Each structure stands twice: as structure tokens, then as C-alpha cells.
Amino acid sequence: MAAATDDAGDSNEMIRVVSSDGEHFEMPEAAANLSLVLRHMIEDDCADAAGIPLAVVAAKPLAKIVDYCTKHAAKSSGLTIEEAEELKRFDAEFIEVDTDMLYDLLVAADFMGVEGLSKLAVQRTADLIKGKTPEQNRETFGIVNDFTPEEEEEICKENEWAFQITKPPSRLC
Amino acid sequence: MRSVDSSDVENPGNNLYVTGLSARVTDRDLEKHFSTEGEALLSECERTEPFSQRITSEELHLQLFLRVTQGGADTRRLFDGMSPRKMTKESSCSAGGDRIGVLPDEVLHHVLSFLPAQEAVQTCLLARRWLHLWKSTTGLRIGEGENYPGSVKDHQEFLDRLLLLHDGAPLDTCVLRFDEYDDEGDTARVNLWFQACSSPQVCQDLIYSVERLSVTGSKFSVTLRIHIDVPSIVSLRLDHFYLRTPVLEGMPSLVDALVRILNCTEDFCFQSDSGDCGRVGCESCYGIKDNNCVLLEGLSQAKTLVLINEYRSFIFKRDLKWCPTFTKLKTLLLNEYWCVPDDFSALACILEHALVLENLILHLYSEGPKHAMKIKGNCHPMDRSAAISGHLEKVEIRCEAVDKRVLKVLKHLSTFNI
Numbered sequence: 001m002a003a004a005t006d007d008a009g010d011s012n013e014m015i016r017v018v019s020s021d022g023e024h025f026e027m028p029e030a031a032a033n034l035s036l037v038l039r040h041m042i043e044d045d046c047a048d049a050a051g052i053p054l055a056v057v058a059a060k061p062l063a064k065i066v067d068y069c070t071k072h073a074a075k076s077s078g079l080t081i082e083e084a085e086e087l088k089r090f091d092a093e094f095i096e097v098d099t100d101m102l103y104d105l106l107v108a109a110d111f112m113g114v115e116g117l118s119k120l121a122v123q124r125t126a127d128l129i130k131g132k133t134p135e136q137n138r139e140t141f142g143i144v145n146d147f148t149p150e151e152e153e154e155i156c157k158e159n160e161w162a163f164q165i166t167k168p169p170s171r172l173c
Numbered sequence: 174m175r176s177v178d179s180s181d182v183e184n185p186g187n188n189l190y191v192t193g194l195s196a197r198v199t200d201r202d203l204e205k206h207f208s209t210e211g212e213a214l215l216s217e218c219e220r221t222e223p224f225s226q227r228i229t230s231e232e233l234h235l236q237l238f239l240r241v242t243q244g245g246a247d248t249r250r251l252f253d254g255m256s257p258r259k260m261t262k263e264s265s266c267s268a269g270g271d272r273i274g275v276l277p278d279e280v281l282h283h284v285l286s287f288l289p290a291q292e293a294v295q296t297c298l299l300a301r302r303w304l305h306l307w308k309s310t311t312g313l314r315i316g317e318g319e320n321y322p323g324s325v326k327d328h329q330e331f332l333d334r335l336l337l338l339h340d341g342a343p344l345d346t347c348v349l350r351f352d353e354y355d356d357e358g359d360t361a362r363v364n365l366w367f368q369a370c371s372s373p374q375v376c377q378d379l380i381y382s383v384e385r386l387s388v389t390g391s392k393f394s395v396t397l398r399i400h401i402d403v404p405s406i407v408s409l410r411l412d413h414f415y416l417r418t419p420v421l422e423g424m425p426s427l428v429d430a431l432v433r434i435l436n437c438t439e440d441f442c443f444q445s446d447s448g449d450c451g452r453v454g455c456e457s458c459y460g461i462k463d464n465n466c467v468l469l470e471g472l473s474q475a476k477t478l479v480l481i482n483e484y485r486s487f488i489f490k491r492d493l494k495w496c497p498t499f500t501k502l503k504t505l506l507l508n509e510y511w512c513v514p515d516d517f518s519a520l521a522c523i524l525e526h527a528l529v530l531e532n533l534i535l536h537l538y539s540e541g542p543k544h545a546m547k548i549k550g551n552c553h554p555m556d557r558s559a560a561i562s563g564h565l566e567k568v569e570i571r572c573e574a575v576d577k578r579v580l581k582v583l584k585h586l587s588t589f590n591i
Contacts, residue, residue, distance in 0.1 A: 103272045103273060103275075103276060106280050106284075110277065110280050118283070122280070122283045122287055123287050125273075125284045125287075126284050126285075126286075126287030126288050129284070129288060129292065129296070130288060130289070130292060131292075134295070134296075134298045134299050137296075137299060138299060138300070141271070141272075141273040142271050142272065142273070143271050143273065143274060143299050143300050143302075143303075144271055145299070145300055146300050146301050147300070152298065155297060155298055156298070159297060161330055161334045162291060162295060162297075162331060162334070163295065
């Protein structure tokens with residue numbers, strides 16, 4: 001299955017995709033192959049001039065994904081250390097996005113089956129959560145606390161074992 | 174894996190792919206849902222093979238391949254019928270609101286898998302939506318990246334409870350780091366955790382497995398040799414450990430592995446560099462007489478191997494006496510331990526047993542990833558020695574400077590016509 005990215009060099013065909021809000025994008029076939037869903041559709045000859053419709057991916061995240069896949073497909077195999085580092089820098093900059101875009105990327109990468117991007121977005125989300133108190137996390141992600149104070153106390157008690165070896169950040173209980 | 178015969182594809186536009194479904198959505202649910210769409214008929218439904226054979230949680234979703242037999246079913250319409258939890262509609266709530274809570278369960282499980290285990294559990298306090306999510310996390314990380322990860326005892330209650338309450342979803346990452354590792358009790362307990370991490374619990378359909386195992390900076394037991402017996406491992410990192418090298422059991426699906434012996438291990442004997450001094454009561458050579466290979470046997474199925482030994486541990490040399498055949502090994506990275514002039518027997522032995530080796534990389538006397546020198550050599554298929562893989566294409570030597578020792582290695586390699 002990994003062979004899909006190997007023929008990046010000799011396949012110059014452009015694959016068209018259409019976002020949920022009707023915008024058209026193009027990327028090399030090797031880039032599209034990084035998406036499990038697109039790859040299967042290409043294999044089944046579903047990629048035509050009209051473009052593959054992606055019903056749940058809006059133009060904004062799709063533009064980012066096309067960007068990501070194109071960059072990664074161009075540098076798929078036989079990376080030198082410098083190239084690998086450059087790709088790492090690209091990833092780090094790429095994922096410096098606001099939470100709204102982050103959600104869009106999480107959903108879209110998951111939907112399209114772009115493994116590398118899924119991991120990148122998930123890692124970024126985890127990094128945002130890490131080392132914060134529940135209150136800080138609620139603020140970052142706009143989570144509404146729907147527990148009553150009594151319930152909260154109850155949960156703390158029930159999961160006391162997980163709050164015991166307290167590390168500096170979370171010491172709510 | 175996907176068995177679509179060519180006649181299936183003659184009608185493009187009739188194929189509908191559905192992905193991102195919860196693992197809990199069964200075929201029946203889908204059939205029920207899609208049957209309301211009239212013309213849509215669930216005629217073929219299969220789990221497609223996950224990306225590059227590495228199953229991570231979200232890839233375990235049913236990736237359904239549905240064929241709409243009579244064309245014309247509007248894709249958008251189908252998606253609109255799905256519950257909002259499964260399919261987040263774009264920009265419906267872009268301004269504020271709890272958008273993270275609307276993400277599919279699997280994505281959040283994946284996020285939790287990247288958190289230290291403790292913090293993953295603590296997310297239960299965020300909101301009702303998060304109360305039970307941690308129980309299905311796909312990763313388990315203890316002490317990762319911490320200077321003082323704590324002892325086995327410190328984590329004992331936490332891990333016991335976590336593994337008990339965890340719902341048995343597949344763990345694709347498991348990192349257990351401890352800074353103290355005392356007695357035989359700890360050994361038994363860690364073995365128990367390994368088992369709990371890697372054996373089926375309650376789930377029927379899902380393969381409960383650890384795909385990536387990273388054991389870093391661990392102190393293994395002095396007296397007992399730990400066995401790592403997790404057949405499902407695809408990627409293994411055994412780095413920077415202390416005391417006794419663990420025994421690796423068979424890992425048939427292993428793809429890549431790194432084993433680095435950096436520190437003072439107990440596997441060191443003044444009398445012998447291969448663990449067979451034969452002295453009665455030699456502590457170092459103790460306990461490994463009967464079980465043949467310690468490391469190499471378990472690694473024999475890997476495609477990519479990094480074997481680094483920066484301390485005088487005898488394990489590798491000892492293993493070479495029972496050197497397994499590496500039938501899939503394509504890329505091999507070794508450090509100078511393997512080719513100390515003028516003894517190239519270790520290098521020769523491993524090359525002889527790597528039947529399909531394509532790339533050989535030697536890191537000689539250099540520190541860190543920056544290498545002042547890189548020497549690349551190619552093999553000519555016509556005149557290479559019969560003692561090495563017929564597939565060997567590239568040999569790369571990375572070193573600080575070309576000195577006598579490096580030259581000797583080069584000279585030795587040239588005897589293979591490399």
C-alpha cells in the first residue's frame with residue numbers, strides 16, 4: 001500500500017477536488033494519494049474533470065490540506081536529514097492555527113484519511129491541553145462546564161486516584 | 174485487500190465512500206440508515222486496510238465502501254442525514270461555542286492518547302461530554318519526557334485502576350517510563366501491565382494491540398531478565414535502559430526497531446565480551462545461558478533496524494552466536510561497535526544473515542545527527558562478494574573525520590567489493 005507515494009515522480013496528473021462550499025482545488029496525484037479516501041477514489045476511476053466532491057470539507061481547511069499534501073508528497077521517500085528537518089519546520093508552522101481551523105483540520109484529515117495531518121493536528125490539540133487546569137482548558141476550547149459543583153466534587157472523589165500524584169499544573173481537587 | 178473487480182468501476186460517480194464513522198456504528202446501523210435513501214443499496218461493505226498497515230484508533234473505523242447501484246443518490250443528502258456527532262457540519266458554529274465537543278469521539282480519543290495518562294484521565298472534569306472519553310484513549314503515556322518519571326510504586330495504583338477501567342479500545346502507543354525499578358515485585362507488575370496493554374479484554378471485534386512500544390530510560394531488574402512479549406508490535410524503540418537487557422520475544426509484524434545501549438548495563442563481564450566466561454557465579458553472565466538470543470531473534474522480522482551499542486555490553490556479540498536470518502531487513506544502521514578494527518566478525522556475521530539488505534548505514538565515532546563527513550558508496554551487482562546480500566545497493570558511512578579507524582573500515586568493506 002505504501003507504494004502509492006513512491007511513484008510521485010512519474011505521475012504528473014492533477015487531481016481536482018471540490019469543497020463543500022463549491023470551490024475547486026487541484027493537486028498532483030501523488031499528493032492526493034496521501035488521502036486514503038482520495039486514493040481509493042482515484043483507484044476506482046472516480047477522479048474526473050468535474051473534481052471529487054468532498055461533502056464535509058469547506059474551502060478554507062481544504063486549501064490547507066492541499067498545501068500539506070502537496071508539500072509532503074514532493075518529499076516522500078529518501079529524505080536527507082536536512083530535508084526531514086525542513087519538513088518538520090514546515091509542519092510546525094503549518095499547524096500554528098487558531099482553534100477553529102484546528103477543529104476543521106481534525107475533522108477533515110480524519111474524514112479524508114490523511115494520516116500524517118491527523119497526527120499533527122491531534123498532537124497540536126494535545127499540546128494545547130497539556131499542563132493546564134480544567135478551567136484554563138475550558139477557556140481555550142470554549143467548553144461549557146455543565147457539572148453542578150456537587151457533581152464536580154463527586155467526580156473528583158470517584159477519580160481521586162487520578163488526581164493524587166499531582167503534578168504542578170492541575171491541582172483542582 | 175480491497176477486492177474491487179474491474180467491472181465495478183465502469184460507472185464512475187456511483188461509488189460513495191463513507192469514513193469517519195464511529196467504531197461502534199455497525200453494518201446493520203448503516204444498512205438501516207442508507208435503506209431510507211431508497212435507491213441506495215448496501216451491496217459491498219468491507220473494512221479497508223488501514224494506512225500503511227499501522228492501525229491507529231481512528232483508522233479502525235469502518236471505512237465503508239458503499240456502492241449505490243442505481244446512481245443518482247445525492248452524496249450531500251446522505252451526509253445530511255447523519256447525526257451531527259458523526260459529521261460535523263462546516264461553519265455551523267464557527268463563532269464561539271463548544272466546537273471541540275462536537276468532534277467525533279474517535280478524534281478526541283486520539284487527542285487524549287497524546288496526553289500524559291494522568292492528564293488524560295483528568296479531562297473527565299471538563300464537562301459531561303468528557304466524563305468517560307479517557308476510558309477509550311488509544312495511548313498510554315507514563316513519565317514520557319520527564320526528568321523524574323517516578324518509580325513503579327508511584328504509578329502502581331494509578332496504572333492498575335486505569336487499566337481496569339479502560340474499556341479495552343486498542344492501544345496503539347504505550348510508553349511506560351520509571352526512574353526506579355526495585356525488586357522482583359516490580360518486574361511481575363510491569364509484566365502484568367504489558368499483558369493488560371496487549372491482550373484482548375472485553376471487545377470482540379477489535380484487535381486489542383500495542384502497535385508502537387517505546388521503552389526509554391528504564392531500569393530493568395538486576396536479578397530477573399524481563400521478557401517483552403508483545404507479538405503485535407509494529408514499531409519498537411528500546412533506548413537508554415539500565416541494568417539487564419530485556420529479552421525480546423517474537424514480533425512477527427515488526428517493521429522498524431531501534432535498540433540503543435547507551436548506559437552501564439549489567440550485561441558486562443571483564444572476562445568475556447560475549448557473555449560466556451563460564452565462571453560459576455559470574456553475575457553478568459547469569460541467567461542467559463538457556464535462552465538463546467536476547468535481542469536479535471525478536472528483531473529478525475524487521476525491515477528497518479537501528480542497532481547501537483555505546484557501552485561494553487556483550488548482548489549483541491553474544492546474540493550473534495545464534496544470529497537469526499533477517500529475511501525482510503532492508504535498511505540497517507550500525508555504530509562503530511559493530512566494526513572495531515581489526516575485528517569485523519560482527520559486521521560480517523550480520524551482513525551474512527541479512528539476505529535482502531539494501532541500505533547499510535554506519536555511524537562511526539560521531540555524536541548527534543550532524544556528521545562532518547558522509548561517504549556514500551554504491552555496489553556493483555556484478556562483482557560483489559557472495560558473503561553479502563545480492564540486493565545491497567547503498568552503503569553510507571557518517572563520521573566526524575576520516576581517520577585511521579574509518580579507513581580500516583573502508584578497507585574491510587572493499588573486501589566485499591563495496
